[in-house]
Amino acid sequence: AIDALKGLRKGRLRVALVTTAKYFLPRMLGNFCRRYPDIDIELEVANRARIVERLRANEDDLYIMSFPPEELDVVARPFLDNPLVVIAPADYPLPAGPLTLADLVAHPFLLREAGSGTRRAIDRHLLKSGHALNVKLSLGSNEAIRDLVATGMGLAILSRHVLGENPAQGGIRILEVEGFPLRQPWSVVHLRQKILSLPARAFMDELLPALDGAPPAGA
Ligand code: PGA
Numbered sequence: 001a002i003d004a005l006k007g008l009r010k011g012r013l014r015v016a017l018v019t020t021a022k023y024f025l026p027r028m029l030g031n032f033c034r035r036y037p038d039i040d041i042e043l044e045v046a047n048r049a050r051i052v053e054r055l056r057a058n059e060d061d062l063y064i065m066s067f068p069p070e071e072l073d074v075v076a077r078p079f080l081d082n083p084l085v086v087i088a089p090a091d092y093p094l095p096a097g098p099l100t101l102a103d104l105v106a107h108p109f110l111l112r113e114a115g116s117g118t119r120r121a122i123d124r125h126l127l128k129s130g131h132a133l134n135v136k137l138s139l140g141s142n143e144a145i146r147d148l149v150a151t152g153m154g155l156a157i158l159s160r161h162v163l164g165e166n167p168a169q170g171g172i173r174i175l176e177v178e179g180f181p182l183r184q185p186w187s188v189v190h191l192r193q194k195i196l197s198l199p200a201r202a203f204m205d206e207l208l209p210a211l212d213g214a215p216p217a218g219a
Pocket of ligand 1: 018019020021046047048049065066067082112115116117118119186
């Protein structure tokens with residue numbers, strides 16, 4: 001199928017992705033754009049709740065998210081691990097050695113907003129483990145949470161992909177906490193009855209083998 005696409009002159013591709021997924025995208029978009037210079041791409045970045053709305057309304061060609069909605073009839077192909085890690089300011093005083101969630105419940109946490117896939121994974125884990133965190137702040141930006149943690153505001157649970165190659169350089173320490181990282185893959189998703197355009201098929205072919213199972217650097 002890919003050979004037929006080599007002659008592809010013009011096309012348009014709309015991909016909607018959750019906020020955590022935008023950090024890996026430059027790695028594969030560069031290749032895709034070199035291979036298909038005449039396909040114009042529109043990316044929509046939003047939290048999971050908004051991405052699911054777009055999927056339900058069939059607004060885009062493809063979707064990238066961690067938790068394909070169970071209530072919709074979709075095809076979902078996992079392609080890359082998205083580990084969620086517990087982080088602290090680099091100089092934050094904590095007991096030495098591996099921690100448990102119970103050790104952390106008294107500390108202030110900064111978490112993603114309701115509607116975020118990251119928050120959903122965290123809330124599900126807390127429910128299962130029977131712990132409640134002290135959530136001081138909920139907000140809709142991975143970068144803001146990361147930067148606030150670096151300034152000492154509290155702890156957080158974020159996608160490892162948000163932290164870059166060298167978290168310590170940004171004033172962040174990844175904590176060793178029992179049960180973490182929470183692991184779920186991102187999937188590329190579409191409604192089952194959707195007829196995929198040629199650009200959408202080319203994009204999937206680029207995504208799946210290139211990133212299959214590769215962990216983020218330093219995870
Ligand atoms: P989020 O989604 O950007 O809504 O937190 C994360 C995910 O689905 O992996």
